[in-house]
Every structure is written in structure tokens, then in C-alpha cells.
Amino acid sequence: MNFWISRLRNLGKRWMYGAIATLVATGLIVSTPQPTQADISIIDLIFGGIQYIQLSNLSDDQEVDLGRQTDAALKRRGVRVYNQDAEVVNYVNNIGQRLAAESDRSDIPYTFQIVADDSINAFATSGGFVYVHTGLLRAADTEAELAGVMAHEIGHIVGRHSVNRMREIALANGIVGALGVSEDDLVNIGVQLALFLPNSRSAEYEADELGFENMGRAGYDQRGLISFMEKLSDGGVSPEFFSTHPDPDNRVDRLQSMYSESYQADATDGNNPEIYSSKMSGL
Structure with a gap:
């Protein structure tokens, strides 16, 4: 039995080295392989259940799946989803879906969730996942203000900013090898980006x-x-938002210039504070 296991491992290594040579030839390796990954056999990968992703060629489906795994990891880390008032939850989701349908990346599914946290913050992860804190919902005065914040977070997804940061961090930490980056490593990076690292x-x-x-x-x-x-x-507002959304002064100036130059005259929805207050009464 040990003889056949040894033969299988040796054969697995030969298959892996051939695969790595093919990757090199086709230019898919994004950095120098790490020795620890180079020594992993196909048998180890099969029985270990290790999944690797090439960030340079990440498909939409892979990104959405990565977002789901990051979402689960965030909840394990203590991010609490607010679901006490269905009307508030549906209201926020409807705003998000309305925006997502008009975004430059409307071909992926979007998930909008409220985080039960009094700090004023919002963030997005990979694959269409957007989170808005209850504190931010209370800080906004109108639906248009909330829609602006949510559209901004959708902008991060459209720009693939989370995926780009993952690539930068993975390369900087030397965890990118011939097989790519393990999903577990990417999920851990995604959690750090969502909770601690500003864009x-x-x-x-x-x-x-x-x-x-x-x-x-x-x-x-x-x-x-x-x-x-x-x-x-x-x-x-409280400083939590500053930690993930820097330079408010410069950004206000730029947004005001954009409005002066190219505002959409027929876009007038969401300005009634009484309606917004009524929608948020469940909080």
C-alpha cells in the first residue's frame, strides 16, 4: 500500500511540474512561484481540497463566489446583519437593486445588506456585496443621500477595486505562486480590506x-x-467613515465640479426628508 501511495505522489509531482511548465509557457504565472507551493503535489491538492485562483484572469462567477465566501467570513468575524424590520431591509435593497440595474456592471448579482452597527459606515467587497451600517442610515436625511453612498459602493465593485487590492496585497506578501492564490488567502485578504484597510x-x-x-x-x-x-x-459624522473613505474636502470639490459640468437634469428623485424618515421609522 505504501509503495502505491509513494508511486502516486511521484506521479502527481510529475504532472504538477508539467502543468507549471505549461503555465510559464503561456504567460499565466503572475509572480515567481513560492517554494512551498512548488512542492505541493496533485495528490496533496486533491485530498487537501485546496482551490487556487488566478487573479489576473478572474471570471465574474469566481468573483461572485469569492464575495460569498468573504461574506460568510465577515459574519464569522462578528459582522451582524440587521433584519429586525423587513420594511427597512426591503427599502434599502430596492434602492440598491435600482442602482445596480443602471450601473456599468449590471450583469452580476448584487447583495445589499444592513449591518447592525451604530457607526456611520458603508463598504463593498468583491462580487456585488454591499454593506450599509444602521448608523449611516440614520445619518442620511434623504433617499438621495443614501442612494449616493450606495452608488459609490457599487462604483468600487464596477471598478473591481477589491480584486485589484487583493492582487497587490498577495504580490506584496509573496503568496502568489504558479497555481495562483489560494481561496482561503483571498478570503482573509477580503475580510481585512472590508474591515480595516482603506481604499x-x-x-x-x-x-x-x-x-x-x-x-x-x-x-x-x-x-x-x-x-x-x-x-x-x-x-x-463619526470618524469610522473617514477610516474607509478618506479626503472628504477634496472629494466635495470634485463632486461639485462634476455636478456643474454634467448633472442629469431629469434626475430629481429622493429629495423628500419626510418620506425618508417615515421609511426609516422601523430603526
């Missing part, structure tokens, strides 16, 4: 631009994003 300035600017255009196409008054950002600039 780059360029990513925030791009998400602002994409979100601004998105909410206009969806019929929302684009001034909603500006007025919410002005709250950040004036220091009217």
Missing part, C-alpha cells in the same frame, strides 16, 4: 465618479452624494 485615493475618486453617474441614470438627484459628503467635510 486608495484614486479608487475613492473613481468610485465617486462612477457612483455620481450611476445615481443620475437611476433617476436620483445627484446632489444627494454631494450633500452627504459635505457632512463628512464639516465633521458632522
